[in-house]
Amino acid sequence: MQLIYEKSVPGRRGVRLPASDVPAAPELPAALRRKEPAALPEASELDVVRHFTGLSRRNFSVDTNFYPLGSCTMKYNAKVLEEAARLFAPYHPMVPLLPHGSSFSQGCLGLAYELGAALAEITGMDEVTTQPLAGAHGEMTGIMLIAAYHEAKGNKKKYVVVPDSSHGTNPASATMVGYEIITVPTAPYGDMDLDRFREVMTDEVAAVMMTCPNTLGLFNPHIQEICDIAHDHDALMYYDGANLNAILGKVRPGDVGFDVIHLNLHKTFGTPHGGGGPGSGPVGVKKQLVPFLPSPRIVKYDDGCYGVDAPAHGSIGRTSGFFGNFGVMAKAFAYITMVGREGLIQVSEQAVLNANYVMHRLKDVYDLPYDQTCMHECVFSAARQVKSGVHAIDIAKFLIDRGYHPPTVYFPLIVKEAIMIEPTETESKETLDAFIAVMREAAELAESDPAAFAEMPRTMPVTRLDETKAAREQNVCYFGC
Amino acid sequence: MQLIYEKSVPGRRGVRLPASDVPAAPELPAALRRKEPAALPEASELDVVRHFTGLSRRNFSVDTNFYPLGSCTMKYNAKVLEEAARLFAPYHPMVPLLPHGSSFSQGCLGLAYELGAALAEITGMDEVTTQPLAGAHGEMTGIMLIAAYHEAKGNKKKYVVVPDSSHGTNPASATMVGYEIITVPTAPYGDMDLDRFREVMTDEVAAVMMTCPNTLGLFNPHIQEICDIAHDHDALMYYDGANLNAILGKVRPGDVGFDVIHLNLHKTFGTPHGGGGPGSGPVGVKKQLVPFLPSPRIVKYDDGCYGVDAPAHGSIGRTSGFFGNFGVMAKAFAYITMVGREGLIQVSEQAVLNANYVMHRLKDVYDLPYDQTCMHECVFSAARQVKSGVHAIDIAKFLIDRGYHPPTVYFPLIVKEAIMIEPTETESKETLDAFIAVMREAAELAESDPAAFAEMPRTMPVTRLDETKAAREQNVCYFGC
Amino acid sequence: MSTASYCPNTPEEVREMLAAMGAASIDDLFQPIPPGLRARSFDLPAGMSEFEMLRRFEHLAGKNAQHLAHFVGGGYYDHLIPAVVDHLSGRAEFYTAYTPYQPECSQGTLQALFEYQTAICRLTGMEVSNASLYDGGTALAEAAMMALRITGRNRLVIDGAVNPFHREVVRTYLANLDVELVEIGPKLGMEDDLRLRAAIDDATAAVLVQNPNFFGSVSDFRKLAADAHAAGALLVVSAYPVALGLIESPGAMGADVVVGDGQSLGNPLSFGGPSFGFIASRKEYIRNLPGRIIGETVDKKGQRGFVLTLQAREQHIKRHKATSNICSNQSLCALRGLIFLSSLGAQGFAELARLNYDKAEYAKKVLGSLSGVEVMNGGATFNEFTVCLPTIAEEVVTALLRKGVAAGVPLSPYYPEMERCMVVTVTEKRTREEIDTLARHLEGILCS
C-alpha cells in the first residue's frame, strides 16, 4: 500500500475547521515563525478514511483471529468498555489540582480510587497507585519505591535478583533505578534454582523480582520460602503481575509475602492492547512502602469525598504527568464491575483449563521441556522440528497462513525454539480444537515437507521481510515528498 | 465462512442481561406459550464479534473501494454524520403524539420540519413530507398524492406515462397505486421521443414520471415543453430525484414545472447506504397538492414552536409508522448544514466534472451510445467487447479483482451491455485516473485475451456464483441445527 | 477546492481535467441545461465545520425532554441494545456498501442477510423470509397485497385490535385499488375472537390480526386459522418480535404470512426510524414475497456462496409487473437485528422476553391495585396491557408527562369510545422503582 505521503496532492484539503470569531493577530516575529508548514499529508477526508481503513485490514487482531500470544493475555476486549471509557473523555486532569478543584472531579477521582481499592483487594496489598502507564513503568516505579524504602532505613543495597526466565523488562527496570542485576538460573523442575538463590542472597540485595506463575506458565511451590529468605536479608519481594490472570481469586501475592507488585490492566483486566499500547501498570504495596508512593495521591475522606493529597515528604514524586492512563483504568474498572467476584474466579479457572487442554493435546507432537500441570500458558519447544530444519519462526509463519496469530516464539529465552501458547479464558473449546488441529498439521508438514515452510506466509500482503536490511539502512522516516 | 448457526454450541451464552428486580410472574397458559426457545445462534460475545467482523471484511464498500455504481451516487459518507444521528437515538416517536406531547419533542420535530423546509428550497417545491422511507416509497406516495388530487377534482384518469429509460421503481410504484403504464421510447438523441410523447398524451393520463437528468446521465432540454404538454391535459409532472446530485443549485424541479418530486437522501445528501438501506425518500409538492400530504404532518407555529397537525381532511393518511427514517434524515440535515449553499453548488459542479472526465477518457475504447456532454454519470456499452465474447459482466468481474466496485451494468435496459459510471464529486482526479487506466486495461485484455475473463474474479472469497441454482433450489433459510 | 463539500479536486486538478476534455470552464459542462431553466432561488445558509454542526445538533437534541420514563409503546419499544450491535454494524464495510448486486464482493452483506432470513424464519415459525421491508406498517400492507395476489380475491378482514397506525398504512396502500377492507371493531377482554371468524367469507383473501394485539392481549389464533383456511383465505399475523421469545410462534398457530417491525431488535427509538419490517411466509408463497431475497448457491469451485435470488419478482427486472416497488430496504437495521439476536442467543432472547413479561405483570398488579383503576385485558398479556381509569386518560397522561413520565398511550384518538383507557408498556428497561413511581404519581393524580 502507498504511504499517506505518497497519496498526498499539493493543495488538497481535509477536515474543515470552525471559522475564526476573533480578529487576526499580528504575525509572530520572523525568527520564531515557521517558514513552511510542516510537510504533513495533504489528503481529502475520504483519502484518509480509505487509507487507514485499508491499513487496518492488513492486521491480525483478537477480533479477527485467535491470538494465543504467550505472556500477553490477548483476551476478548468487550466492546462496551470503549463506551464506558468514552464517558470520561471531556474531563481535564488539571481541574482537581486547582485550588478546591477536587470537588469538580469527584467522578474521575472516585473511579481511580475505587479501582485502586479493588486491585488492592484482588492482590492482597495495602495500597495501590494507578499512576504507572504500563507494566514496565510499574516495575520501574516499584523498584524506585524499594530504593526509597532502603534509603529511608539507611540500608546499603546494590543488587536486584531475577530468575533467568524473567521478562526483559525486569532487569531493564531495575537497571534504570541504578541497581546491578544478579540472574539465577532455572532448575530442571522449571522454577528458579533454590540452592543457587540461597547462594546469591546477601544483605546487599535490595529486591527479588518474580513472575508467578513464571513465564513457563508454572507456579513456584517454593514461593513462600523464597519470600522468607529474602525478608531475612531485608530484601523486598517484587511481584511481576503479567501472569495474574492465572491466579485471580486463587492466590493473592500479598498473602504470600510479596511487598510490591505491578499489574498489567491491559492483560488481566480486558482492556485492549491497541497495537502495542496504551496499557496501564498500577503498583500495589504493603503498608511499610505507602509513604513513598508517587504523588499526586488520590485519597478518600471520611465523608466519602475524594481528593488529591499534598505530596508526602517521602514520596518518590511524579512518575508521569497526571493520574495514570485514566481511559485504560476506566475500562479495567468497568471490566471488574461487570465480571465481579465469581466471574474473576471463573477467569482464572477457565484460563488454566484452556492452557492445560492445549498442552495435553499437543505434547505428543511438540517437545514440552517442563512437563507439568501448567497454569494459564504452556511453553513448547520446536527442537524436534528443528531436526528437519523447521524452526519455531517457520511454524509461526505457517500459522499466519492458516489465519492464526502465532504464539510467542523464542521467549522465554531459556527454552530453545520456544513456542509459548496462552489461549486465555475467552476462547472456546471449538477454537482450541481447530488451533490444535492446525498445530498438529504443522508438525506433520515439518516431517513430510520441511521445505514448504520457506515460502510462508503466502496469504499476507507481504512475504517474509528482510529485517537485516531494515537494521542496516535505518529508514525510519519517509524522505519523499 | 461458516454460518453463525454452524458455529453455535448448545448452551453457549452471549450478552448478559440485567437481573430481574420483580417477582417471577405465573406462566402464560400453555396454548400461548412457546414450547422451545427459537433456534437462534448460541455463541459467545467473542464468537459474534469475530463472525460479523469477518463477514464485514468480505464486502467492498465506499470506505474501502472506489464505488462508481451508476444511479446510486455512492459518495463519501462523512463519519461525523453518524455522531450527529446518534444524538437523537433516545427519543420515542409516540411522545409528540400524546396529548400536549409536542412540547416534549421540539428538537426532533424541529429537525424534521427544518429539513423539509431546506429540501423545499433546494427543489423549488412548496412543501415536503419526510415520511417516505426510501425513493420507491416516495414514488408511491407521490403517485398517491396525484391520485388524490385527480379524485378531488373529479378527473377520470387511467394512465401514468414513463420513458423507457426510467428506473423500474417508477412503473412499479404507479402500478401499486392502480394506474396502467404507458412507456415512451427514447429517441436517438438520448431523451424521451417527443413526438411519441405527444401521441400518447390524452386526458386520461394522470401523471408523467421523469428522471432528470435521466438514467443515461443526460439533461432533457425539452423538459419545460413536456411539462406544458402534460399540464394541458391536467396531468401532473412527477420528478424522480435519484439524480438530483447533478443539478443541485443549478436547476430546481419546481421552477421547471414539476408538481411532485421525491428525493433520495441516501444518494444526494451523503447518508450511507447500509448494504441496501435504510434510505429516506422525502416527497415535495406544489401548493395544490399540500392538502393531500400524508399525516401526521409536522408544522411550525408563529411563535417558532413545532407541532403535529391533526390529519387534514384530504390527507392520503399514513404511509409509514411515524415521521420517516428519522436517523437518516438527521444525517442528511447534518450534511446540508455542513456543506451549505456554496458547497451544494460545488457538489453538482464537481460531480458533473468528474463524470465528463471519465467519459472523455474512455470513449475511445468503449462505445458511447449517446455521445454528448453528460451530467453526473455516463453510460457506455460493452458492445465492442462483446464481439470478442467479453460482456459487461466480465468487465465488472475484472474490476473486482483490481479492487474496484464495478459500475452499474445492464441498466438502463435500453442500452445493450450498459456500463453506467457515476464517480460522484467526492472522488479525486487521482482515483479517476487509476480507474480509467484499469478500464482501459480491461478493454485491451478483451482484445488480447478474452478467455482470461472467464476465471474472474479470482481474488475474492468466492468465484462466480451459480445464480440459476439459487433460483431453482430456493434455499433462503438455513435448515441445519 | 473548499473542504466543506467533501470535494477533493484541487483548482489545479480541475484545470487539468477541463483541459483534457477541451472545456473552458465547469459552466461549459452545464450547457445542456437551457438558461431559462436555471434555479430561481437557492436560499440556504452557508456551510460550517463538523464541530459547529455538532454543537448545533447537540443544542437541538437538548430541546427534547430528557430522561422521560417510557411506558409508551405503540409499535416502538425502549429496549436494551448491547454495545456489540453498534460496534459491529458500525463497521464501514457494512454501512458504506450498497445493495449486494455484485455477489463476489458482497458476501459479507449477503451471508449476514441469509442468516437474518433464517433468524426470522425461526422466530416466526415460517419457512421463507425476505431480506427486510421498510417497517411494520408497510410490511402489513405488503402482506395484504400479497394475499390478494395469491388468492385472486379482493376482500380483506382486519382486526380492529391491530395497531391503528399499521391499519392506517394498510388503508392508505389499498385506497386506490379495487379492494374491500373490512374492519372488525375490537372488543377488549375477548380472547378468541368470534367476531373475526364470523367475518370470513369465500371472497375473503386474508384475515389480518396482531399478536399481542394493540391492547397487549396475547391470543390463540388456531381456530381463526382453521376457519380462514377452510374458507380458502390466508391468515396474516403481525407479531412483536421480542414477544416471540415467550409466546407461541405465529407459524405454530397456523399463520400463512407473518410480518412485524424489527425496531425492538437492536434498533434505537431514534424518533421512529430507521427500523425494519420483516415478512415471512410458507414456502409455497415465496414467489409472491415482495422485496429482496438472498439464496444459497455455490461458486465455480463448488464453495458455498450467497446471491440475490428470485430477482425476477422485483421492480428492476419486472418493472410494473413486480410483486412490489420496493428497492432500497432497511438492510443495516436488519443486520442490527441479527447481531442483536446472535449476541443474546437463544437462551438470552428467551430471558429477555421473560423479563418483559415479569415486569409488565408486576406493573399490572401494582397499577391494577389502585382504587378506580381496572386492567381491561381479559386474558394473558405480554409486556403491554390496557387500563381503564376513573377519569379521562388523556388528561392523566398529560399530567404525568409533566412529571417526567410518559405513562401510556391514551386510546381515545384511536378508539373514541375508550376515552378512559390507556395502554401501558413495560419493557425490561423499566425498573421496579420506575414502575412504583408511575403508580405513585398515578395515584396522586387520581386522588386529587
Next chain:
Amino acid sequence: MSTASYCPNTPEEVREMLAAMGAASIDDLFQPIPPGLRARSFDLPAGMSEFEMLRRFEHLAGKNAQHLAHFVGGGYYDHLIPAVVDHLSGRAEFYTAYTPYQPECSQGTLQALFEYQTAICRLTGMEVSNASLYDGGTALAEAAMMALRITGRNRLVIDGAVNPFHREVVRTYLANLDVELVEIGPKLGMEDDLRLRAAIDDATAAVLVQNPNFFGSVSDFRKLAADAHAAGALLVVSAYPVALGLIESPGAMGADVVVGDGQSLGNPLSFGGPSFGFIASRKEYIRNLPGRIIGETVDKKGQRGFVLTLQAREQHIKRHKATSNICSNQSLCALRGLIFLSSLGAQGFAELARLNYDKAEYAKKVLGSLSGVEVMNGGATFNEFTVCLPTIAEEVVTALLRKGVAAGVPLSPYYPEMERCMVVTVTEKRTREEIDTLARHLEGILCS
C-alpha cells in the same frame, strides 16, 4: 458457563476437556499451588450486566463538573478532534492487536507507525523518531537519560520554565542515579536566556528547555544551541505539537533531541491519559533512542514492507543493557495523532495553530486591558500566557471555578514567589463569547 466473565465454554465442554486430560475437576489443575497459599480474602462485589455497569458509569461521570470552560492547560489541552479519528482508531483490527512482533500480519500497525514517525520528524525538524513513549514527562526523562548515554557525562541543566510536572518526572527518574541536575530558576519576560547559557560547562550532558515554555513564552533557542554544542552538550527541547503549526521547528533552532506530549493531537483529555510521548533526534543518535522503532525494508519478492527494527536496543533482547525498559508504549494514541494530522493536513494544521494563536492574542488583549491585570510575558506567546493579578491568583481561580470557568493555572504551587500569577490557555475551542465572559467574571471578582 456464566456469561459474566466472557468465558464461552459450556459445562458440557468443560467436562469433555477435563476428561481429555484425565483431570477430575478444575480444582485438580490448581494442585501445583500449595494449599497454604490460597487467597485469604477476595471480597469483591458480584458482577452485573453491561447495561447496569454503563448506568453506574454514567452516574459516576455525572459527578464531575459538566461543561467547564477550560482556560487551563498545564500540558493537556482541550482541542477539537475530528470524527474520523474516533472512527478509524476504533477499527477493531487496530485496537485489538498486540505489538507488531509478527510483521507479515501486522503491516497495518507497522506502516501507520512508520507514517507516524515521519510526521513527528517533519513536525519537529528531526531526522529520526521512535514509535512513541508513555507521555510528555517521561519522554523528557528518557531524553535526559539518552543525553547522559550519548555524552558519557553526568550533569544536566534544566530550565525552570519547563512544565513543573515534567521536571518532577525527570527528577524522579534521575533520583537513584549518579547525576547532577541543575535547575535554573525562571525569569518571566526574559527572552533569550543568558542564565541558561551561563550554566553550561564541559561536564554538561544536555540543556533541557521547553518551547513554548510553561508560562507560554515562545523563545528563539538558536544561541543556546550554539553554546551547548560548543561545550559538547546536547540541546533537548520539549515542544507542544500544535504550536509547531506556527512556530519554528526545534530542529531548525538547533535542537538535538525533541520530545513532547501528543495529547493535543487527537487524544481526548480523558482526565490525563492515555496520550503519547514523542521523541525524535538527529539520525546519529538513533541507536540511543529508547523504545520501539519501525523501519522500512523489503520482502522476499522485493515489495516494500515495515518491521520493528534496531530491536537489539530493547529490553526483550538486551535485558538490563537496554536503552530503556519500555515495552508497551502508546501505539493507539500515536495512531490517533497520525490520523488527526492526516485529516487536517498540512494547511489545516497550520490553520489550527493560527486559530489558537489568534484567540490567545485576543484573550491577552481583553484580559490585559482589565484594570490591575498585567500580561507578564515579555515576548511572543502561542496559545498560553501568564497574567499577574492585583490579588492572590488561587483565590481568583477558586471563585471563577464556582462560576463554571476554569480560568487558568495559578503559579504559586510551582513558583511560590508568583502567587499573584496564573497561566491562561486559549485553544481553538474557546469562543470569543467565552473569552469575553472570562474577562467579565474576572473583572467582577477583581472589583468586588
